[in-house]
Amino acid sequence: MCGIIACRTHRPASEYLRIGLRRLEYRGYDSVGVALQAVGGDVLRLRTIGRINSLETLLGQCAETEFTGAGIGHTRWATHGSVTEDNAHPHADCTGEISVVHNGIIENAASLRAELACAGHSFATPVDSEVLCHLIEDERLGGGDLVDAVHKALSRVQGSWAIAVLEEGTGRIAVAAKGSPLLVAHTDQGDFAASDIAAIADWIDEFRVLEDGDVVELTNTQRWCHAGVVVSPPMASRCDWRSEDVELHDYTDYMAKEIDEQPHVAARVLDGLIGGVANGRLWNDLGLPAFGRLQVIGCGTSLNAGNVIANLVRSLGALPVTTVVASEAAAQVPDPDQLCLAVSQSGETADVLRAMESSAVDGSYVLALTNNSHSTLARLADAVIECSAGPEIGVAASKTFVCQVISGSALMISALVAMNRLSAGAATRLVDDLRRVPDQLAAASTVARGAIPPIVDEFVDADGFIFIGRGSGLPYAAEGALKLKELTYRWAECCPAGELKHGPLALVGPGTPIVVVDSGEPKLACNVAEVASRGGRIVTLGPAGSSVPVVDNVSAPWGPIGATVPLQVLARSLALTLGRDVDKPRNLAKSVTVE
Incomplete structure (x- = not known):
């Protein structure tokens, strides 16, 4: 759910991180931050609970600082610890020499935190990810190599991770993964790592994916280690994603x-x-x-x-x-x-x-x-x-x-x-x-543009919705209910139409919106009559004669796929009317990488 980007490039890393983090916005996040190495060797951490624009403002305030090409960035979707600037990534160790961004969950964070605290470490946050900084700090005592320190530190960790570690002074970056995606790429502009190819697709032609247990240093030779042993890098894959695909x-x-x-x-x-x-x-x-x-x-x-x-x-x-x-x-x-x-x-x-x-x-x-x-x-x-x-x-x-x-x-x-x-x-x-499905979807889109706006106007003040269907229509009704609750933050319950009389019918009163996905099941009409007689406001998506006639093949074994489009349009249109952000619904993320 969180996003990671790291780079060691020939131009200032800030130029790449700000673009890459914008490419990661779609995954969902509640804070964002970067750690950047200045020319003098110091590392500057900038974090905010605002959007990427807030980070851009912070970077603008550092216009007089000259940055090197070493930097790491992160978009966070909170799990451990509330949404605060202190809890945002990157995190640092006691010395400030190690900065870490992390996706995943550290399952034994509590026991590790207690052990490290007894050894004299001071923690700034309740976030599980901060434990990694102090573990790596311990392993570097006495001048230990960064890659070896990361490997040894992770050997004590239970859970999942994709991490990028920036070392102050040297600007070295090590990345590692287990149970969370991470890929690396070497280009003419430098070396990159990211949890999502979208973050770095503008600059790369091919990439390599880390396997569980891999630790890699971002250099032009990509020192690749597995279980503490230097190994050959895996085969590269072509990158077919370009920025114009997401304009x-x-x-x-x-x-x-x-x-x-x-x-x-x-x-x-x-x-x-x-x-x-x-x-x-x-x-x-x-x-x-x-x-x-x-x-x-x-x-x-x-x-x-x-x-x-x-x-x-x-x-x-x-x-x-x-x-x-x-x-x-x-x-x-x-x-x-x-x-x-x-x-x-x-x-x-x-x-x-x-x-x-x-x-x-x-x-x-x-x-x-x-x-x-x-x-x-x-x-x-x-x-x-x-x-x-x-x-x-x-x-x-x-x-x-x-x-x-x-x-x-x-x-x-x-x-x-x-x-x-x-x-x-x-x-x-x-x-x-x-x-014929593509043409059916196109026709459904045309119908939806005309039929859905009046329905939205009627339902804008509705507290909640019931979606029903039978047989092959039921999964589409479930998807319609899910879309509506995701985008509008109004409750929406989906139930098999035959199940109404076993409980959900108690929710139906005068004007209650009832969205019916009609797949031609003969018993559906009786269920619709049950809610209509209690004052429910019926909207049917189905064959000719429906409120939204978008289904022209009720016998298709994949069900009334034409209903998909008006269900999506209904959710989006109502959400926009209510002032919601339809691309970034609250509390949700695109790639759900936590349990």
Whole structure:
């Protein structure tokens, strides 16, 4: 959730850090800071609980200071310790010679803090990350080498980390990772490290990803160590992300841009996958064995996409499927002959990664569905299917959800063909239906622009909303409720329409907004009548005749995907009316790397 950037460059590091930190804003943060080496060797730390603009102001006040190319920067999403300037990164040791930025959680921070305090260390904050500074300080006593000191200090730590350590005087920078993403790159402009490629993509052509236990010094030779032993660096990967991919152009916010991109990215995803669906090749190329049941693990929007895919596997393949909230996966008992589909947009979702270590997947093959083929999840999995949505800056997912649904559906159709659970002829007809999805999304966007604004005007004072659906429509209703609560900060409950009479109906009174995702389930009309008779204000998203007619194929096994766009537009439009920041909702982050 936090963001890291570090550099040793030929020009002042401040020039790179201020750009890189802006590229990390989309991940969500509540404070930001940098540590910069001045030409004289001293390190200056600047921290603020404001946005990047506040940091720019602080840097402007240091205009007379001449900086070298050594610096580290951080955007923090608070876990240990409240949101204060003191608690913001970078943190320092007792001497001020070591500055550290850290993503992750130090699980044994309390015991280490007590031990270090008894040894004479003085702590400035309750933040777990500060412990790392003092551990490294101890290991450097007597002139110890920085890289060795970082390795030895981390050997005492339990938890997860991606860290960058700046040494005062020398300007040396060491970085290390375990259970949290970090990558490094050597360029003509210098050497960089970042937790997210977006931070440094403007300056690099290729990068290398740290494995758990790696410690690397940022130099042109990139001294690479693992478990205290110098090793050869891993193979480099190409960087295909450029700043123009994330420019707003004529849009006022990223969410509007990314909603509008959905027809295009859906077409691009299908172009890359469709040739291997009806013949089973898409599945066969993964090298995974046939499976007798499917377990889907995810969180939030990714779990909603996983439920869409789960419904498809049940309806087309008659296979048993379970869906599991990743943070509860440890309580699951693995089924024999099970494939685990782990869904995470970033591939760094801590709850999903911990689920991969739990008994829920013991003995199972793991297939990762992610937007990042270089992520930790992708490296842990036996096979990877990319949703290929491209960069998504808005914290609340939009196009990544659609791309997860499309790529996951295409792959599972291919798997069912390969396992002789679906005929090639039936799959060919489904492929034809999939090809129409981009046009359906474009049409839904046009309808939404006309139908949603009057609904927003009517609901602007509503305290809360109920979203309902049945069958294949239910995951879309859940996603609509999630989007609305994320962006508007109003409560929104989703429940199966048939469950209304078992409790949620008590919430319905005159004027209560009821958003119905209609997937053609015949019993849905009776449930709608139940809320209408109690005075609920009904808005239906479905086929012709609905309040928002956006579904033209109610029999599609991937459900009423056309409803996605107006649900997103409803949440965004209401949020803007309420004065919310739709790109950076409060308390939320794009890549959730803490449990």
